[in-house]
Amino acid sequence: MSQKRSKPLLRFAPSPNGRLHLGHAFSALYTWQAATALDGAALLRIEDIDSERCKPEFTAAIYEDLAWLGLDWPKPVMQQSERLDAYAEAGNALRDQQLLYPCFCSRTEIAALATHTDPDGAPLYPGTCRHLHRGEQIERLQRGDPVQFRLDNEAAQARAGLLTFSVVGPLVTDRPQIRYARPGRWGDVVLQRKGSPASYHLSVVVDDAAQAITHVTRGxxxxxxxxxxxxxxxxxxxxxxxxxxxxxxxGDDGRKLAKSKGSPSLASLRADGWTPDDIRRAVGLPS
Structure with a gap:
């Protein structure tokens, strides 16, 4: 008997730390369009793990904006703020493999010592705390010093070995091509902070697995x-x-749209008389 093929599942996962703009609209519409092309489904996920910046009113606005665009999604919607235990468990799994270590460096200290940058252009952590004596680690943790927990990238790569993954393009329905991953260029990234069980990098892989996501469309x-x-x-x-x-x-400056740059929100465009078809035309998608 042949095994039943699993249904393709995609996701759109915005953070409710501001109003959605045209870039978000394109990503959402593109994801739903890709799900249709794959004869699959698109899920909505709310990435609200940042309790200081994420607000319930922005979550409500996401639902409103997406519904206005004519999109629908299965319920209930996964919210990261309800999954802290899952992230803590993942962090503990890495800690059990001795792949996480406490770092007490401030951003100013890292910027002063860094000699390279990561792919995002931020100072690349020079590994200052990687080899701190265990006694000093415990003393500083007990003292309550500000701390974040970093991945020992070199040790992690040694354990994982050669890494490959499948990429499709330019169409989401194209035949997958194999690509080699190069995580070393990120250095020892922060995966947990004191009072926060997961960074974006850790939470997104845990959530994608929990939702059985088969295809990730991202910028x-x-x-x-x-x-x-x-x-x-x-x-x-x-x-x-x-x-x-x-x-x-x-945007007009040639840079990607961003909430932090004050890019016009979908709500403001709607108030100015834009229609969902206007949004689709503006981002180059069929009406």
């Missing part, structure tokens, strides 16, 4: 970060989806 600005996600999936024994990197929506 080209996330290509490099995907290498790190492949490493974490291997270390945690999680499945690796097929990845597709879509184009970005750029």
């Amino acid at each position: 080209r600005d996330m290509e490099a970060a995907t290498d790190l996600h492949i490493l974490l999936q291997m270390l945690l024994g999680l499945p690796t989806p097929i990845y597709h990197f879509h184009r970005l929506i750029l």
Whole structure:
């Protein structure tokens, strides 16, 4: 008897730390369009692990904006704020493998010592605390010093071995091609902070596995970060989806739209008389 093929599952996972803009609209519409092309389904996930910046009113606004665009999704919606135990468990699994270590360096100290940058252009952590004596680690933890927990990237790669993953493009229905992951360029990234069970990198791989996501559509600005996600999936024994990197929506300055830059929100465009078809035309998708 032949085994039943699992249904393709994709996801759109915004953070409710501001109003959605045209870049989010393109990503959401593209994901739903890709799910249809694959004869699958698209899920909505709310990435609200940052309790200081994420607000319930922005979550409600996400639902409103997506419904206005004509999109629907299965209920209930996964919310990261309800999954802290799952992230803590993943962090403990890495700690049991002796792949996490406490770091007490401030951003100022790291910037002063760093000689390279990561793929996002941030100072690359020079590994200052990687070899701290265990006694000093315990003393500083007990004292309550500000701390974050970093992945020992070199040790993690040695354990994981050669890493590959499947990428499709330019169409999401194209035949997958094998790509080699290069997570070493990220160095010893922060995966947990005091009072926060997971960074974006850790939570996203845990959530994708929990939702059985088979295809991840994300912007080209996330290509490099995907290498790190492949490493974490291997270390945690999680499945690796097929990845597709879509184009970005750029502003008049040639840079991608961002909440932090004050890019016009969908709500403001709607108030100015834009229709969902206007949004689709603006981002280059069929009405």
